[in-house]
Amino acid sequence: MFKTIINTTDLAANLDNPNWIIVDASYELADKAAGYAMYQAGHILGAVYAHPFDDLSGPPLTDQGRHPLPSPEKLISVFSRLGISAQTQVVVYDNRGITAARLWWLLNYMGHDGVAVLDGGIDAWKSEDRKISSGDETNEPSDFEGTPDRKMLVVRDEVMDQRLLVDSRNAARFLGDSAGSDANAGHIKGAVNRPHSLNKDENLKLRDSDILRQEFSKLLGDVPSEEATFYCGSGVSACQSLLTMAHIGLKPGKLYVGSWSEWSQFDELPKESGPSH
Numbered sequence: 001m002f003k004t005i006i007n008t009t010d011l012a013a014n015l016d017n018p019n020w021i022i023v024d025a026s027y028e029l030a031d032k033a034a035g036y037a038m039y040q041a042g043h044i045l046g047a048v049y050a051h052p053f054d055d056l057s058g059p060p061l062t063d064q065g066r067h068p069l070p071s072p073e074k075l076i077s078v079f080s081r082l083g084i085s086a087q088t089q090v091v092v093y094d095n096r097g098i099t100a101a102r103l104w105w106l107l108n109y110m111g112h113d114g115v116a117v118l119d120g121g122i123d124a125w126k127s128e129d130r131k132i133s134s135g136d137e138t139n140e141p142s143d144f145e146g147t148p149d150r151k152m153l154v155v156r157d158e159v160m161d162q163r164l165l166v167d168s169r170n171a172a173r174f175l176g177d178s179a180g181s182d183a184n185a186g187h188i189k190g191a192v193n194r195p196h197s198l199n200k201d202e203n204l205k206l207r208d209s210d211i212l213r214q215e216f217s218k219l220l221g222d223v224p225s226e227e228a229t230f231y232c233g234s235g236v237s238a239c240q241s242l243l244t245m246a247h248i249g250l251k252p253g254k255l256y257v258g259s260w261s262e263w264s265q266f267d268e269l270p271k272e273s274g275p276s277h
Contacts, residue, residue, distance in 0.1 A: 001089050002116035004104075004247035005206055008124055011091055015045055015131065021088050021139060022047040025056065025103050026095040026122065029181075038095060044122065045131035048082055048139055050092075052099040052236065056106060062155050063258030064265065066181065066234035067102075072148050075110050079146070083139030084112065093118035093125070097204035098196070101239035105255060109153070110146035117243060120205045154229050154256040156263070160270065162229040165191040166219065166253070168238040169260065176273030180233060182264040188231070189270035194219055196232065196240040209248045216250060228253035234261045 002010070014020050024047045028034035032053055039049045050056060055078045058070030070078070084090055090107060092100040092115060100117045107115045118125065126132065154162060167187050172178045174193040176186040187193070198215070201207055220228055225245060232238035235257035242252040263269055 001114040002091070003113050004116055004243060005119050006091055006116040007119050008128055008130060011044075011118060011125075012130055014089070017089070019087055019089055021083050021090050023082060023090060023092045023103060024049050024094070024122070025052055025092055025099045027052040027099045028095075035095070035099075038122075040135055042126070042132045042134055043137075044093065044125055045133045046137060047093075047133075048137050050078065050082060050103060052102060056099070056102050062153065063235070064262045065258040066261035067236055067257075069153070069235070069257045070106070072110065072146075075106060076144050076146065079107070079110070079112070079144035080142050083142050084144050085142040086112070086145065088112075088114060088142075090115040091118055092116070093121045095122050097121050097200055098237050098240055101243045102236045104243055105152075105239040109148055110144075111149065112144075112146055120203055123204065152252075152254055154254045156256075156258055156269075159188060159229070159256055159263070160190075162227075162254075164220065164223040164228040164253075165256075166228055166230045166238075166241070167191045167193045167260070168196040168230055168232040168241050169193070170195045170197065173233070173260075175275065182233065182261050184264040184271065186264075186271045186273040187260065187276075188263055189272045190276075191231075192219070192276045194241065196237045199240055199244040206244065206247065212244060212248050213250075216245060216248065224251070225253060226251040229256055230254070231256040231259040231263075233259055235259045
């Protein structure tokens with residue numbers, strides 16, 4: 001099975017494979033309806049749609065961030081609706097190389113590791129004039145079974161106990177030059193910055209694995225990769241760095257799902273601006 005990244009050639013060769021399910025998770029932060037509209041206008045043949053907010057986020061349980069972690073019951077319902085079962089190879093893609101990794105992480109969190117993200121997303125597929133469809137598509141529902149892996153997750157009260165905190169937002173957000181959609185600008189005290197955008201090239205394809213290994217090795221220092229905790233604005237784009245770690249052969253770090261959108265709401269929580277110390 002493909003468990004991290006898949007290329008367009010391998011996906012195209014399996015479009016008719018009954019054990020494969022393709023999921024479009026395209027999304028625009030400024031317009032929650034835009035991703036679904038893009039899916040309806042043109043998607044990979046056979047793909048079903050999962051909404052990054054309605055399906056891959058849920059009412060606050062573990063966190064109060066902008067994209068809260070869904071309950072296990074909700075995830076089981078969503079994955080069953082998509083037709084995912086134990087033997088299913090899932091392929092996820094999106095329009096910006098961000099939200100697909102959230103679904104990759106959620107499936108792994110619920111115990112399904114047969115999931116890969118399409119390198120280059122929908123643009124790579126279209127650029128090669130491969131099969132596109134429009135409108136809505138559905139799969140035969142399944143009875144998805146899975147339980148959450150708590151070790152993959154960090155909640156607010158555990159954040160300051162982590163050995164290494166990595167902020168996956170861009171430098172302006174980390175430094176505090178921009179608050180974006182959040183209550184305050186800055187970052188969690190003690191965090192270091194590695195923007196998730198460094199994982200990909202201008203075509204949204206993963207950069208050379210050897211170079212990425214060197215960069216993550218420098219980032220991690222003497223901290224085991226699985227003991228590093230990653231966060232971003234709302235627990236979505238940080239998943240891209242965790243996916244990258246898995247693809248280059250590192251044990252992925254943990255995810256603080258609430259991320260800065262939760263942390264920034266609480267005046268008493270330690271924050272800072274400027275470069276990491």
